[in-house]
Amino acid sequence: MQIKDRINAFVKLGKFLREIKVEDEIEDEIEMILRKAEAENGWFTQENIKFTLKSWGEALSKENLQQWVSNYDIEETEPKQVAIIMAGNIPLVGFHDFLSVLITGNKVLAKLSSNDKTLLPFLAKQLISIEPEFKNYIELTEGRLKDFDAVIATGSNNTARYFDYYFGKYPNIIRKNRNSVAVLTGNETKEDLKNLADDIFTYFGLGCRNVSKIYIPEDYDFEPFFKGMFSWKEIIHNHKYINNYDYNKAVYLMDSFPLLDNEFMLLKEDSGFSSPISVVFFERYTSKYAVKKMLEAQSENIQCLVTKAGLPNEIPFGKAQNPELWDYADGVDTVDFLLKIH
Structure with missing residues (x-):
């Protein structure tokens, strides 16, 4: 053949x-x-x-x-x-x-x-x-x-x-384990944020290409973000998803963690990457240079970077779950590896 x-x-x-x-x-x-x-x-x-x-x-x-x-x-x-x-x-x-x-x-x-x-x-x-x-x-x-x-x-x-x-x-x-992140500047359009919702919620957030964490400016206004997420509000009707949402919300509230909640997703300020189902972590940054350095330091934990901030290796909003054939997991060229097996 x-x-x-x-x-x-x-x-x-x-x-x-x-x-x-x-x-x-x-x-x-x-x-x-x-x-x-x-x-x-x-x-x-x-x-x-x-x-x-x-x-x-x-x-x-x-x-x-x-x-x-x-x-x-x-x-x-x-x-x-x-x-x-x-x-x-x-x-x-x-x-x-x-x-x-x-x-x-x-x-x-x-x-x-x-x-x-x-x-x-x-x-x-x-x-x-x-x-x-x-x-x-x-x-x-x-x-x-x-x-x-x-x-x-x-x-x-x-x-x-x-x-x-x-x-x-x-x-x-x-x-x-790897997770994907998004860097927001506050200048995103409604369409950008709606596409970001797809990057977050497709497959209930279970894939390594799903955005599980967002980086935001210190003075970020969450209202447009939550409006962008609204297209996925029906996700809460999945019984497995709502069980996770209720459980994570209860655990965080018992531990007195401050949360942002729109009744189908939770936002928690956290330096980690692997957020639980129904939860997206966020971290604030002071400048584009600062967030670039943070991403470089955490490159081993990051699968995809979704943004339009002009950062290295970024992909557009809405494209996290639609990779090209040449977009390799963990950046390791699978075909090149296979061709070198002796």
Whole structure:
């Protein structure tokens, strides 16, 4: 199977995903898959799964795939077996690793997360029906991993220590906790803040690309911010989300922490990054230079920077959950890593 065949297969998969009519009645098999995924993980709502499928449908265009692989010299060599330990915090969170391994001509050995064990097998089945040769390149398991040449593992700071212990002798990418932040100047438009709400609330804030913290000027007026958040007010009707909101609010109030509350999200002044569900941390800054220095010092904890303040590596409001194929988690080039496995 040549690189052009692999690209064409993923282009066809993208077309399949784009043709899923998320607003209308969808095919019985797809609807069954979506309901099964939601039953297995209450955070995987129909809306979130459909958003993921739509996003990947748009990403897997011929133009995107060709632009992405054109940055590399992908030779046809003996395929390596690459173990991928999937996270399960948001739907299909490990799909980019799956794609990267296959597009480089290597074989996937994926350990599925117990929180997301339906969606990837569904897409793998579609991919194999498009290009049957992929059948020999894809193995999905919930059991123990064995017989592999390299590892890509995603987890928490805690699990990363275990990954390092068990897989340190193999070529590896081991990802830890990261969060995304936004820098506000007070000059944001209504549309900017509405887009920021998408960056905060999509997937209930469970992804590493979700904004979990904002940096604000010392004299920041929160009223426009809360107006921008209002488009997501219905999120409070999700029973898992409201349980977290009520719990975190109670804990903070018992400890006498000052909070800003709009009845579906909490703002807490905090120097940390990993805010609980329904909570966004904020920290004040004195100047653009000061916030730039803070971000540089915390670069190991930051996945994305959302702002239009003219800071290095910033992305626009509303784009945190719509990365390009060449936007790599933790800034580690997965394709370059895969091409260097010996």
